[in-house]
Amino acid sequence: MPRQHDRPAASVIPTHAALPEQAVEVRTALAQLTAADQLILTLTCWDGLTADEIAEILRITPSAVRQRLHRARERLRQALAIHRQATDQTASR
Numbered sequence: 810m811p812r813q814h815d816r817p818a819a820s821v822i823p824t825h826a827a828l829p830e831q832a833v834e835v836r837t838a839l840a841q842l843t844a845a846d847q848l849i850l851t852l853t854c855w856d857g858l859t860a861d862e863i864a865e866i867l868r869i870t871p872s873a874v875r876q877r878l879h880r881a882r883e884r885l886r887q888a889l890a891i892h893r894q895a896t897d898q899t900a901s902r
Contacts, residue, residue, distance in 0.1 A: 834889060834893065835889070837888075837892050838888035838889040838892050839885065839888075841891075842881065842884055842888060845881075846877075846880075846881035846884055846885070849863065849874070849878050850882070850885065852866070853878055860872075860874040860875050860878070
């Protein structure tokens with residue numbers, strides 16, 4: 810039997826019903842970003858590349874990759890917040 814701390818908390822695991830909605834939110838928010846932001850997020854989050862690997866691909870320094878990634882994540886958070894706010898307003902009508 811797994812130890813208690815080895816099991817993920819139920820609140821961390823999204824339900825199957827929530828996954829498609831979250832995916833739509835993320836896709837919608839990503840579509841609002843620039844191509845450069847989309848690229849850096851895709852290379853990092855989906856392709857799993859390191860800052861050094863991305864730096865080599867984009868021919869920039871690893872610190873520039875980290876800076877661009879930080880800014881892209883912040884813009885993604887903002888886009889998600891705007892999308893969620895718009896969705897909440899539509900649902901309350």
